Amino acid sequence: MPGATTRDRLPASVTATAPTGDPVEEPTHRIRVLLVDDHAVVRMGLRAFFDLQDDIEVVGEASDGSEGVAMARRLEPEVILMDLLMPNMDGVTAIGRIKAERPETEIVTMTSFIEEEKVTSALEAGASGYVLKDADAEEVAAAIRAAYAGEVHLDPQVARLLAQRMRAKKDPEPVEPLTDREKDVMRLLGQGLSNKEIGAQLFITERTARTYVSNILGKLGLASRTQAALWAVEHKLAEQPRS
Secondary structure, X not given: OOOOOHHHOOOOOOEEEOOOOOEEEOOOOOXXXXXXXXXXXXXXXXXXXXXXXXXXXXXXXXXXXXXXXXXXXXXXXXEEEEEOOOOOOOHHHHHHHXXXXXXXXXXXXXXXXXXXXXXXXXXXXXXXXXXXXXXXXXHHHHHHHHHHOOOOEEOHHHHHHHHHHHHHOOOOOOOOOOOHHHHHHHHHHHOOOOHHHHHHHXXXXXXXXXXXXXXXXXXXOOOOHHHHHHHHHHOOOOOOOXX
């Protein structure tokens, strides 16, 4: 649906009622996915697996970052699965350009190995997930579904690397301290909740939750909700409150 964001669409499946009174199962919404990887065999394997999923539709394939940017502009995918190391334009550069043009598009990065600089650069550019190429296909699909829902999905090895990096780094206090409500939002963000789920937990609208997240990013000088979630975990804001 051109012009609509992923958050405005119907849930995965909706049951309607036929004129006869019998329930009718509406078609499951399929997440529009663009594959960007310079290895044709990788794209072929991913497409074959995703074609078996009821809720994922591969709408296009690109062989490098430059082609990925152009196809994202033309096809308007909801989620992009992006390799980081590619010719002509690497994944980090492509992520930055796509997010600048289409901030509502979620991007999950995928690579063969963990390199701290690449990981942090991808997340700072706006990626909302990070998986390794040796991950199970189900995990890659889970990362796509999480990104579509506005959630953060990180490979456990990547999460540990980032946690170690943040522990080694002395973060300055935010210029303006977080309010109690912003801390509530950060706690839920750190637990991986989407804006809609945060709104439900705090009895506020999804739009209000999104505004809180945006304000928090500005205060902390962070570029994405993924960074905010990691910040919340590192500063122990993601822990469940004691009863």
